[in-house]
Amino acid sequence: MPNKHNILVVEDELELAKSTLSFLSENGFLPFHAKDLKAARKLLKQEKFTAVLLDLGLPDGDGMSLIKEIKNFKEEIGLIIISAKDALEKKVQGLELGADDYLTKPFFFSELNARLKSLIRRLNLEVNQELVCNEITLFPEQMKVLVHAKELELTAKEFGLLLYFVSNQNRVLSKTNLGEFMSSTYVDYGFTDDMVYTHIKNLKKKLAESNSKDYIKNVYGVGYKFTVA
């Protein structure tokens, strides 16, 4: 297991920060919290961070101003904006300033987790670019899956679902959660929550055909869980 990644969470809403922090530590990260820009600047000087989760509306100013500072300070720090503002121009502005990703509140932790992991992979910090889960090996960059070292043909959406599951093992992912993830990732306007069933059914079938264990369990008909013992 490589060293834990330090993550700075800049969020003024304490309850949300608390949940985010506990989620991050449960998922193998080492989170730090800053409630405003001042605290964030101080922590950035003291610690080495892999990534920053930045809320835009902060009590002592707009988080936008911090983006440039962080990127000037240390370019390889990953930066995900988490904002209540779904405004396109904010998104564009943030990404232009150097942010790596943009997440709109409310968001699912599993989505944050997947994005954070993908960001860390992209930042080239993991030696191994592939994701291994027992007999399943995923290569996110090439969109390739090996089951028992044999390549498995999946559609883009099935691959996306599998990657999402593997990134969020042992976690109940509700139908709403999966639907949101699919429609936002694949910009598919017609993707309703009901279609999640169809896609997961197909994915499970393909995995079973290549003799993979049945990891994806239905949870009382409200969601799914990728269960790894």
Place this chain on the structure above:
Amino acid sequence: MKLLTKTSLNFISASVIFFLVGSIVMYFSVRNIVAEDLQNRLLEQKNEFFNQVTKDKLEDLESEVVFIQESQKELVHSFSDTVLIVNKKYMLYRKLQFSYLHNKQHYKVSILQLQSQSDKLFKKIVIMNVGFAMLFFLIVFFVNRQSIKNSLKVFYSTINKLEDFQVNKAQELTLDTAEVDEVKKLNVVFERMSEQIRNDFEAQKEYTENVAHELQTPLAIISSKADELMQADNLTKQQMEQLALLLETTNRLSKINQSLIFLTKIDNRFYTEGTTFLLNELIKEKLVLFETAIEDKNLKIALDLKDETHIYMDPYLAETLVVNLLKNAIVHNEKGGDLSVKLANKCLIIANSGSALTFSEADIFKRFSRSEYSKKSLGIGLSIVKRICELYGFNIEYRFQENHIFAIKF
């Protein structure tokens, strides 16, 4: 009607009336004066006649214009018009007739004065007067027109600037300084008003953003806590279902909130930048994103996008317009139904099969109007479409003829 035209027309109509009345009055008064003058001259000649008749013989007083005839009785002193033929020409004379008693014999004396000379004088006076009056009116008219034009120059510039004024643009409204007090006052009022409007607009924009932030953050907390609760191992099926519903509802609430914020932004004319692009391409591009749904519902698609249609719009709004219309036509479609998209003569027609509305056709673009069969839809998509059309002055219509038909005229 332009202010200048209006004042000019008023001036002209008043002038014409005064001019006509004045001319008639002048015509008659000048004619009277000239006639009186003629009569006075005749009366002078009559006095002359009486002065000379004592010294001279009666016959010697006769001339081309004085006729003396014997008469039976005494005549009353009278004026009349008479015509003489002089050199084969008819000449109009004014005649004064009176009686003169000489050696117990009554004589009728007629003194004549040529009228044509007085007529010429009369004509000259009338022409000169009318001419001067007309000249005067013309000068006054143009001077007046020019002076109004000059005094209103700032006023017109104010109108132009107000026309160009856009509340969401960065530049403030600065109007020219006027000489005329009323225009000066008007400009001050306008500047103050525009300042107020801009402040309100800014405040509203800020408010919209704050509402977004304030509502989305608590929603994020609810959603994250519910999601965390869901991860507990010892939940019953019922508890799990309730948590899933909580998540779904929170997600829906957040979407409604975002859509309302978007609607407010359109209302606030937040999106005013635009580019010209090909609508055909945009529709094709967006249709691809509905592939899953189209396959899922097994829809029969009929596309007619041959007519190249360029439109000028904000790209984001154009995208929203197309996506919302397509989404509506797909989501409210039935399994194995039809979807047709036609672009011709600057008109986009989207038709889809589906059961008739359970509410009035007139309410289709109203917020939160949705059919009983689609409780899951937010009921905002079409009102966003309507608002975007209104923003750009496009005409959008809906009718139900076996199919649901939406037509936009660009």
